[in-house]
Amino acid sequence: xxxxxILELAGTCFFAVSGALVATRKSEQDWFGVTFIGFITAIGGxxxxxxxxxxxxxxxxxxxxxxxxxxxxxxxxxLFYRQIMKRSKERFIFDTLGIALFTILGTEKALDLGVNPVxxxxxxxxxxxxxxVIRDVLTNEIPVLFRKEVYASACLAGAALYLCLDYFDxxxxxxxxxxxxxxxxxxxxAVKFNLSLPKFKVRPVxx
Amino acid sequence: xxxxxILELAGTCFFAVSGALVATRKSEQDWFGVTFIGFITAIGGxxxxxxxxxxxxxxxxxxxxxxxxxxxxxxxxxLFYRQIMKRSKERFIFDTLGIALFTILGTEKALDLGVNPVxxxxxxxxxxxxxxVIRDVLTNEIPVLFRKEVYASACLAGAALYLCLDYFDxxxxxxxxxxxxxxxxxxxxAVKFNLSLPKFKVRPVxx
Amino acid sequence: xxxxxILELAGTCFFAVSGALVATRKSEQDWFGVTFIGFITAIGGxxxxxxxxxxxxxxxxxxxxxxxxxxxxxxxxxLFYRQIMKRSKERFIFDTLGIALFTILGTEKALDLGVNPVxxxxxxxxxxxxxxVIRDVLTNEIPVLFRKEVYASACLAGAALYLCLDYFDxxxxxxxxxxxxxxxxxxxxAVKFNLSLPKFKVRPVxx
Numbered sequence: 001x002x003x004x005x006i007l008e009l010a011g012t013c014f015f016a017v018s019g020a021l022v023a024t025r026k027s028e029q030d031w032f033g034v035t036f037i038g039f040i041t042a043i044g045g046x047x048x049x050x051x052x053x054x055x056x057x058x059x060x061x062x063x064x065x066x067x068x069x070x071x072x073x074x075x076x077x078x079l080f081y082r083q084i085m086k087r088s089k090e091r092f093i094f095d096t097l098g099i100a101l102f103t104i105l106g107t108e109k110a111l112d113l114g115v116n117p118v119x120x121x122x123x124x125x126x127x128x129x130x131x132x133v134i135r136d137v138l139t140n141e142i143p144v145l146f147r148k149e150v151y152a153s154a155c156l157a158g159a160a161l162y163l164c165l166d167y168f169d170x171x172x173x174x175x176x177x178x179x180x181x182x183x184x185x186x187x188x189x190a191v192k193f194n195l196s197l198p199k200f201k202v203r204p205v206x207x
Numbered sequence: 208x209x210x211x212x213i214l215e216l217a218g219t220c221f222f223a224v225s226g227a228l229v230a231t232r233k234s235e236q237d238w239f240g241v242t243f244i245g246f247i248t249a250i251g252g253x254x255x256x257x258x259x260x261x262x263x264x265x266x267x268x269x270x271x272x273x274x275x276x277x278x279x280x281x282x283x284x285x286l287f288y289r290q291i292m293k294r295s296k297e298r299f300i301f302d303t304l305g306i307a308l309f310t311i312l313g314t315e316k317a318l319d320l321g322v323n324p325v326x327x328x329x330x331x332x333x334x335x336x337x338x339x340v341i342r343d344v345l346t347n348e349i350p351v352l353f354r355k356e357v358y359a360s361a362c363l364a365g366a367a368l369y370l371c372l373d374y375f376d377x378x379x380x381x382x383x384x385x386x387x388x389x390x391x392x393x394x395x396x397a398v399k400f401n402l403s404l405p406k407f408k409v410r411p412v413x414x
Numbered sequence: 415x416x417x418x419x420i421l422e423l424a425g426t427c428f429f430a431v432s433g434a435l436v437a438t439r440k441s442e443q444d445w446f447g448v449t450f451i452g453f454i455t456a457i458g459g460x461x462x463x464x465x466x467x468x469x470x471x472x473x474x475x476x477x478x479x480x481x482x483x484x485x486x487x488x489x490x491x492x493l494f495y496r497q498i499m500k501r502s503k504e505r506f507i508f509d510t511l512g513i514a515l516f517t518i519l520g521t522e523k524a525l526d527l528g529v530n531p532v533x534x535x536x537x538x539x540x541x542x543x544x545x546x547v548i549r550d551v552l553t554n555e556i557p558v559l560f561r562k563e564v565y566a567s568a569c570l571a572g573a574a575l576y577l578c579l580d581y582f583d584x585x586x587x588x589x590x591x592x593x594x595x596x597x598x599x600x601x602x603x604a605v606k607f608n609l610s611l612p613k614f615k616v617r618p619v620x621x
Contacts, residue, residue: 030404032360033353047259052461054470056261057322061330064323115471116478123475133552138340138350143552146447153446197444237611239567240560254466263468264529268537271530345547347556 016073044131158183223280365390425515430487572597
């Protein structure tokens, strides 16, 4: 029962809440549909990371507690739906806590498996964002990635900080805290001040 | 040449028919497009299950007969297209036979690999529904999962019955028959009487 | 430093350019979004092939030079964007070079892993087309596969030629050249003369 395992369960639960909130906004969803979307959002990113790394068995396949964390998230969403939806800040917080935790845990896991640090940072980012991307693809939304202000790039920044601190042998718990806080902070500032990255294309071309 | 293998080939063929029927309704599809969609529908769910479980090699990669089962399904669709399309019941039957067989075979396979029974039931459901979900995503449809009455939940019910009967050491062939029949029966009743699960969200919230 | 490795890096770079070109046409993309879509287009097909074959580690996870090839492609796209977009032929050429190379390399890799030649040809085709398909799904486009004239079928034809020449022990470099040229030639002719495969459904049915 280490800190890493607790954070992973917490991140899974946050993602399930975030998925269920997106699903309930689509009015026709039944209980099963909402649970399924919460499940996919929660396990999608980590499963993809592990399948890309060839690291088996997947955490949720081996350990049924991840499933319970998801069910807890869905139940919480149902019970506190009105309270959460009234406070727009809290909706955004579940997703942001999820991506902050998953980026750091994903980067660490990839690093432990011996891949190049640059690839480890990408794996951390993919664990964090791909659950939401798969959720958006399945519900026919434009993926969050291409809508939101500074989303996946905040994950990359946090992963870079994690790698730096890890390189200098920083204490693991402090490293978790500072790297995840950076991701949370960037996302919070981006939403609050409506920041975005510079556009790629300067002028349109008549083709 | 055991019963399990024959059922798996049959399920693959049914899914190929079901995929080809969906593809032909989109009028612009050429022969290749229809075959490709039939192929993806047939192998998508089982491949995802095996990739999540890390169970290699995939059945259709190792055994080329699965490919022949798909081609047989596509050819049947072409030859009997008018007859099938005139009878709306028969269209629905191919997909339902496919999900009934794949749920049971997928649950059994996951169980044989030693995963928790709850996870095995989810794996059975994913084998059954994800081929159709991938097909719908590729053809820009809203996934079947979120449109249809009692679809994936019928698979979970069948998987649960399979696990119960298996727990009490029921004969495998009877177990296949009863569990698959339950899935088929629930889906049939749901379509016939237009049943659906209770909605998740009771009242909308002004956000 | 063999020819196969250089061709793989080149194909990865071509796909990154092709992905970035598609992404920039969507005006709201920032630098990160364009890079991400280029990345997914470049690694999607090969990653899926290796995950289906259970062949780990994935090339880009093990070897960071694939990432540099992608960054080089993105940078080239930015620097020469106006020049490329003015010449519609050059836009089409990056994607076509990518699919030609990836089909042959994917078929060869699957064959080396001992799968049936028919399955190897399918694996070659999937490596070539699935990066673009995933790109289109993420950007909410109808997959290229179902829009374009003779696309994936050109890959299958090239893979078939590769398998034939390989069966007769042709020199590998000549085989690369002729098989890739066949794919390039078919695609070029299909676009130039607007060719397409025969439609699957002859007459509509009132259902």
